[in-house]
Amino acid sequence: MTPSVLLADLAACVGEGHVLTGNDADPYLTDWRRAITGRALAVVRPASRDEVAQVVRRCAAAGVPVVPQGGNTGQVAAATPDDSGRAVVLSLLRMNSVRNIDLDTDTITVEAGCVLQAVQQAAREAGRLFPLSLGAEGSCTIGGNLATNAGGTQVLRYGNARELALGLEVVTPQGEIWHGLRCLRKDNTGYDLRDLYIGSEGTLGVITAAVLKLFPLPRAQRTALAVTSGLHEALSLLQRARAGFGAGLTAFEVMSMHCLWDVTTAFPQQRLPFSATAEHSWCVLLELSDNESEQHSQDQLEAVLSAALEAGEVQDVVVAMSESQSVEFWTLRESITLALALAPACVKHDISLPTSRIPEFVRGTDQALAAAFPGVEMRVFGHLGDGNLHYNLLPAPGAVEADIQRLVHDRVHAAGGSVSAEQGIGQRRIEDLRRYKNDVELALMHRIKTALDPQSVMNPGKVLPPWP
Amino acid sequence: MTPSVLLADLAACVGEGHVLTGNDADPYLTDWRRAITGRALAVVRPASRDEVAQVVRRCAAAGVPVVPQGGNTGQVAAATPDDSGRAVVLSLLRMNSVRNIDLDTDTITVEAGCVLQAVQQAAREAGRLFPLSLGAEGSCTIGGNLATNAGGTQVLRYGNARELALGLEVVTPQGEIWHGLRCLRKDNTGYDLRDLYIGSEGTLGVITAAVLKLFPLPRAQRTALAVTSGLHEALSLLQRARAGFGAGLTAFEVMSMHCLWDVTTAFPQQRLPFSATAEHSWCVLLELSDNESEQHSQDQLEAVLSAALEAGEVQDVVVAMSESQSVEFWTLRESITLALALAPACVKHDISLPTSRIPEFVRGTDQALAAAFPGVEMRVFGHLGDGNLHYNLLPAPGAVEADIQRLVHDRVHAAGGSVSAEQGIGQRRIEDLRRYKNDVELALMHRIKTALDPQSVMNPGKVLPPWP
Secondary structure: OOHHHHHHHHHHHHOHHHEEOHHHHHHHOEOOOOOOEOOOOEEEOOOOHHHHHHHHHHHHHHOOOEEEEOOOOOOOOOOOOOOOOOOEEEEOOOOOOEEEEEOOOOEEEEEOOOEHHHHHHHHHHOOEEOOOEOOOOOOOEHHHHHHOOOOEOOHHHHOOHHHHEEEEEEEOOOOOEEEEOOOOOOOOOOOOHHHHHOOOOOOOOEEEEEEEEOEEOOOEEEEEEEEEOOHHHHHHHHHHHHHHHHHHEEEEEEEEHHHHHHHHHHOOOOOOOOOOOOOOOEEEEEEEEEOOOHHHHHHHHHHHHHHHHHOOOOOEEEEOOOHHHHHHHHHHHHHHHHHHHOOOOOEOOEEEOOHHHHHHHHHHHHHHHHHHOOOOEEEEEEEHHHOEEEEEEEOOOOOOHHHHHHHHHHHHHHOOOEOOOOOOOOOOOHHHHHHHOOHHHHHHHHHHHHHHOOOOOEOOOOOOOOOO | OOHHHHHHHHHHHHOHHHEEOHHHHHHHOEOOOOOOEOOOOEEEOOOOHHHHHHHHHHHHHHOOOEEEEOOOOOOOOOOOOOOOOOOEEEEOOOOOOEEEEEOOOOEEEEEOOOEHHHHHHHHHHOOEEOOOEOOOOOOOEHHHHHHOOOOEOOHHHHOOHHHHEEEEEEEOOOOOEEEEOOOOOOOOOOOOHHHHHOOOOOOOOEEEEEEEEOEEOOOEEEEEEEEEOOHHHHHHHHHHHHHHHHHHEEEEEEEEHHHHHHHHHHOOOOOOOOOOOOOOOEEEEEEEEEOOOHHHHHHHHHHHHHHHHHOOOOOEEEEOOOHHHHHHHHHHHHHHHHHHHOOOOOEOOEEEOOHHHHHHHHHHHHHHHHHHOOOOEEEEEEEHHHOEEEEEEEOOOOOOHHHHHHHHHHHHHHOOOEOOOOOOOOOOOHHHHHHHOOHHHHHHHHHHHHHHOOOOOEOOOOOOOOOO
16 A cells, blocks of 8 residues: 555545644654654544544554654653654544543543643542642643553652553554453453553553543642751651651652752742751652641641651751642742753653662762762752652763763662653663663563564554564 | 473472372362362472472473462462363462561562461561451462452552552563562553563463562551441442541441341341341441541541431441450451351352442342342442442352353443452353453453463463463
């Protein structure tokens, strides 16, 4: 089949106006970081699960690769085609309806192209919480969140995207439909296909819809900032907060003082609510969600933080006295990435570690980097409660990014950590996968890929390194 | 290779005394319900992961199937060999050490043969909670819990076994070792092999060790019994309890009055703590776990239950005033199975449904059963908070169990439910899988099985129906 026959065929499936080529296709061909631009035969925008199945079937028959894409906000270019121009980009953005909300089952059923914020909003209007929350929530889609097993700020309490999904609807690489849209909390009938598709970055099939868990809306939320003299002390505070708040502890973020100073330098209208602190101290942002009342959450937070002050775990504590002050605290945290974007070059790492090993890892890696790359400055922050650090660096001119990453990732691997905690593999981290996964695991992954997608139709060149 | 050469070879691996045949093997060859007895070449009891790998390699080379077995407490005979006598039963019971507890990471690393109660105990001694809890906890093993994705009474808050595992160590059907013993809360580096092994009932590999999540011990736990006039009212109470307690609601069990009357008849020393109630009413056992104090949990429970009384959702409420009274309430719940075991015949179903559909399902199915099998009596109880019912029946003499199950399971399937919520497929429910899974899903499962175990060494004849 010639490309033009295929395109005519796809236009017949989804409508002439939804097969984009030329300039119309451009916005879909460059990744979020604007570092990788691919080429494609076309961008195809189906409106339904059945149209997705037809598109995939036709592409498979023509031997044309399919690159599924949601909001195109990924960090590893998993949704960007290669530069061969052979692939079809399959955009799910038109599949954006909320199919159902079931209040007694506490579920919401949504199509893959729903923007995360719209799902949060629909849940809230129904008097429920959908807790997945991350920086890109205004443009990322739930299909992309599931395909990449997205994390964010509430993982400590509610888990990653994986833990929030009960059922999926998936179009297979053969263009068949797996009807797995279950809304069951318990179902032990066979292999866990759901979790295999989640996090597979579109290489095993196209997620077209999902059943997601809903939670009660908390009655009150309180935020506090606490200054600790080191990461050991921050871990002690984490244990104290877990014991005191239980599942009420919905966020425990850590930021080095240098990160916060960058924020107040870049955005002078933002202020730190505590007085000057030592260079090597850390700031913890913690959030308590409460099912009782504002007063109860306030009392709880003060009880735990007073005890932490008395125990010497924290030097200073500020509890937000209003919702707007809570927003200010979160804005400080979320502005770090923006402030770092102003630096001439920032080398980023999205790593996770066994939580207990984090203080020693940071100390040792800071030292090793300073020795190997003189003049490097650290800008470390992240989700300490999940063991997930954005271990970011501002190198001196001349340092090679790949060398820095190699040093950091080798140390992460040696400490039993992950070189991609939240962001996935995509195109960008395939070499890391090859380096750090052992052959048994790589072989298992290849066997699964080959079994489910023998033609390699679905998102080839992503996640898996070439296999002998 | 002749069987006797293989056995000598296995004895060289694991020690003469750990290759059991004849009468020594018998306890491993009959399933927990004493309904299915298989035969085996031998029962082999390795002491380490490397011995497991050697045993599997040798069996694979000899074309001998391997049937992994933990505490042999499963309900579906997944760990019982067929009657060909060709297989080796691989007992993990000697691999029972706790390898590590990491308090800052909140993890415990255990070998597969650890008895669940020993894991709970080790966690408690370290000041932490390992929340998996089920009837067989004194003899089931954590390896079996993971292989079957066990449920139990705390799923509402903490999830199934799947949600409690961070990492696994697995011996593949080729006798290779997958080193997946990670203790990371976030790790998006490739396909989710962990969750594929969990719940696969030993058909894809042998789980030899796991890293499990630990939680803070609650400061207080309160239990209450509430009588509701129907399941609709019980669901209203569930929503009220979820909103009021949040994650503090750690159990929400439901029991029909007939179940409780059976208990007090069979065990006259047990008493119901409320006065006589209508035949069609239901009793809810709810448990609140609190991170604050005894007093706070008492206040919380009373506040929510008073509101439920006022709203007319419940007719009667008894809050346990001591730990021993809590134990009495739980004993009532746990005695139902024992009381039903005294009945001449009990037809059991382990089903789950979208929670909102449960009242209508029970009403309609009760009616359909009464019409089709005159004289049948219902004995329904279960984990309402998870949508999981043990929908059990006492049929009149002459009714055919398979016909009853067909009627119930057809209705479960039509309502979007699962015909095996907790217990898995094993040998016993393979026909159900064939009947209720569509071909796309069955084909996906077969492709995965064939990809990972092309020789069909691991637990053949379990989970998957024969495939054309």
